Amino acid sequence: MTGSRLLFVDDEEGFLELYRATFSREGYTVDTAAGVDDARGLLATGGIDLVVLDIRLGTSSGLALLREIKAADARLPVVLATAYARYQDDFSSWLADAYVVKSSDLGELKLAVARCLETAQ
Amino acid sequence: MNPAPPIEGGRPRARGRHPRERGPAPRTIRPGRVLDLLLHVSEVLDTVVDPEVAGWSVLVAFTAGEGLGFNRAFLLLAEGEELRGWFGVGPRTRDEARKVWTEMRGAGVLPLSRLREPDHAAIESEQRRHAATLAALSHAHSPECNSWRRAFIGRPNHPSACVRHWSAALESRDLAVVPLMAPGRPWGVVLADNFVTHAPIHRATLEAAETLAHYLRAALERTQLLQRLQGERRQRIVAEHATALLETARTLAHDLKNPLALAGGLARELVAAPPADRETLMRQLGIVAGAVSRAEQRVGELVEGLANRADGIALEPVEVGGLTDRVAAAFRPLAASRGVRLLCYHPARPVVAAAAAASLERCVENLIANAVEALSDRGGEVHVAAREEAPWVRIEVADNGQPLPAALRADPFAGGVTTHRGGSGLGLRSVRTLAEAMGGRVEYDEREPGWARFTVVLRRWS
Numbered sequence: 001m002t003g004s005r006l007l008f009v010d011d012e013e014g015f016l017e018l019y020r021a022t023f024s025r026e027g028y029t030v031d032t033a034a035g036v037d038d039a040r041g042l043l044a045t046g047g048i049d050l051v052v053l054d055i056r057l058g059t060s061s062g063l064a065l066l067r068e069i070k071a072a073d074a075r076l077p078v079v080l081a082t083a084y085a086r087y088q089d090d091f092s093s094w095l096a097d098a099y100v101v102k103s104s105d106l107g108e109l110k111l112a113v114a115r116c117l118e119t120a121q
Numbered sequence: 122m123n124p125a126p127p128i129e130g131g132r133p134r135a136r137g138r139h140p141r142e143r144g145p146a147p148r149t150i151r152p153g154r155v156l157d158l159l160l161h162v163s164e165v166l167d168t169v170v171d172p173e174v175a176g177w178s179v180l181v182a183f184t185a186g187e188g189l190g191f192n193r194a195f196l197l198l199a200e201g202e203e204l205r206g207w208f209g210v211g212p213r214t215r216d217e218a219r220k221v222w223t224e225m226r227g228a229g230v231l232p233l234s235r236l237r238e239p240d241h242a243a244i245e246s247e248q249r250r251h252a253a254t255l256a257a258l259s260h261a262h263s264p265e266c267n268s269w270r271r272a273f274i275g276r277p278n279h280p281s282a283c284v285r286h287w288s289a290a291l292e293s294r295d296l297a298v299v300p301l302m303a304p305g306r307p308w309g310v311v312l313a314d315n316f317v318t319h320a321p322i323h324r325a326t327l328e329a330a331e332t333l334a335h336y337l338r339a340a341l342e343r344t345q346l347l348q349r350l351q352g353e354r355r356q357r358i359v360a361e362h363a364t365a366l367l368e369t370a371r372t373l374a375h376d377l378k379n380p381l382a383l384a385g386g387l388a389r390e391l392v393a394a395p396p397a398d399r400e401t402l403m404r405q406l407g408i409v410a411g412a413v414s415r416a417e418q419r420v421g422e423l424v425e426g427l428a429n430r431a432d433g434i435a436l437e438p439v440e441v442g443g444l445t446d447r448v449a450a451a452f453r454p455l456a457a458s459r460g461v462r463l464l465c466y467h468p469a470r471p472v473v474a475a476a477a478a479a480s481l482e483r484c485v486e487n488l489i490a491n492a493v494e495a496l497s498d499r500g501g502e503v504h505v506a507a508r509e510e511a512p513w514v515r516i517e518v519a520d521n522g523q524p525l526p527a528a529l530r531a532d533p534f535a536g537g538v539t540t541h542r543g544g545s546g547l548g549l550r551s552v553r554t555l556a557e558a559m560g561g562r563v564e565y566d567e568r569e570p571g572w573a574r575f576t577v578v579l580r581r582w583s
Contacts, residue, residue: 014383014408021390021405083378102378104385 002027004049004117009039009065010081011057015102019052022106023113036060043069048076050117052109055082055093063093070095077116081109155329158188158233162333165236166340170347173208175340177244178236179333180210183313185232189326189333191297191313192218195251196337197258198309204262204283206255207309210247213254218317257290258312266307269300272327272334287312297322299334308338354583359560366558377419384412436559438582439476441507441514442467448485449505456493460500463489467507474514474579480555481516481577484563487552488518488575495522495573513561514581519574524567533565533575552577 006028008019016032023030031048033039036057042048051069055062066078077097093099097119098112162182169175176196183194193211197204212218225232263282275284275296288296291314299311311334315322387409396402449465456463474481485505492503499522506517525533534553549563552575556563561579568574 012379012383014387014412017405017408018383018386018390021394021396022386025394083374083382102382104382104389106386106389 003029005029005031005047006050006052006113007031007033007039007042007048008052009033009036009057009062010054011035012054015054018106022110026110028113036065039065040068043072049120050077050079050113052079052081052113053096055080066093066095075120077120079109079112079116152325155325158182158329159332159336161233162236163336166336168237169239169340170344172341172344172348173244173248174239174241175337175344176208177210177239177247179337179340180208180311181232181236182333183311183330184211187231187233189313189330190320191322191330192315192317194311194313195255195258195291196309196311197255198341199262199303199307202261204258204260204266204307204310206251206258208248209251209255212317213250215317254290258287260286262307266300267305269298269302269307272297272299272331274298274322274327291316294319295322297327297330299327299330301334301338311337351583373419377416380412380415380419384409384416387412435477436475436582437477438473439478439481441472441474441476441481441516443471444478444481445485445505445507445516448482448489452486452489452493456503459493459497461493461496462500462502463493463505464502465505468509472507472509472514473582474516475582476559476561476579480559481579484552484555484577485516485518487549488577491549491575492518492520492522492573495520509581512581512583514579516577516579517574518576519569519572521571522573524573525565530565534563549575 006019006023008016008023008030010016010019010032011034013034016034020030020032031042033042039051039053043051053062053066053069057065062080062082066080069076069078078095079098079100080093080096081100081102083102097116100109100112103109162179165178166175169178180194180196182188183191191211193209193213195209196207198207199205212221260283265281266283275281275288275298276294277285277288279285279288284296284298287293287298291312293314293316295314297311297313299313300307301309301311311330313330387405391402391405391409396405445467446465449463453463489503489505496503501521503518503520506515506519508515508517524530534549553563556577556579559579561577564576564578566574566576
């Protein structure tokens, strides 16, 4: 749903730049966080419609943040975007609404974001 | 004491035979000597870990002049419905017997004295020499074999088809048949005869042969079990090695996939919607270029890492105490020049790890170099220790220099973090790569106040 506010959490600034450029052009409002603490701060301000979350965030775990987010608001959609396909077998990742393996083609991620937003409506 | 009479076809001793036909067989065997022989063989078998050595040891005791004195002996083991020739000792022909016995007599060789230090090359050679005979002896065991209890003398006209077959294969007129029985069926059989000397086989000799054969069975069962356990253990080490390799490949794949996904994604974005301002364009191009360089660097590391793993696949027993002593000795002049005391500790008995010697040396070199570097500004001590902690061997390198910087502490072996201590971090990463390639791991701790300790943990060799 264009116009929705998305929060991207990734410890790599390059990916945040990519998400900003791509999803802004799709009509979304894009917030970015380079770590768990920044993400918590932005989530606390409210108004986030969907979170796109990397699993490896430096020394922190995106899966731990996923549990926190879902404990606070089970309805807030979270998309896991990671280079690790194997985390799909980790039951912690099942809390997420979608799981996307990072790729240079963001088509799958765009589709997952759109579907999750639609479902959350 | 008078010897027991020959049994079942024992023949009167030949008089006036040619001296060259006087084999190693004793003419009689006294009970005291039998006990000495049995004690000696049982002591030898206690230390044997290899089935072939066990077979060879007992059959030598059958054939040695100071043993039971048979001219030759063979062991057959049951495999399904067949008794299959497995090991043989002794000459194959009369001519060979004369030659070998003359040589042994001339050299004063007492075969039993050789049992404590078996010659593996000779054992292999014996197996090859008798391969054809053993194949000829192999035979499906007939029902009457199932009722055998005691050793006996078999002749070419024996009612058992097995005995007739063996007598014919060996061209033997009086064949000592020593059966080893599992419940209701043969487990194996030892065959022995005096095909050159035609010396009679006495009951006492046959009884001693029975006891030796039982020793052999016990030793074979133990050594075969041990061998199977060792095989399974090696398979487990290989499996652990493969798991470590897979885990590293996954990590490397992630490290490679991330920058490629980023570079490709941004490049697509630049094509789809080129930024209007030059500053954004240059920044995004810079990110693409940086990501491609990172991917290139990861590929290089992957190639190096795989090469290390290929080296590490061949694990062998490596005595760790001696290895750490050698590496530390090489570093001692450098350490001394920097005011660093380098001390080595390990038990007096050998500490043996399953490792690749060259890879382990590189690990220890890297860790000692790292420790000496950490102390170079102010001096101090480096302790290198090797110890067993079953089923592991731990090789520790500890120094009382500065602790690791916070950036390295979370994962000191990740590499890529440049600090004074640890240099580029590639040395420590290399240690991890090599340790994992050997089916082991590395650890870092500061549990002893003032000391930083790196430990390579490898499987103990057994």
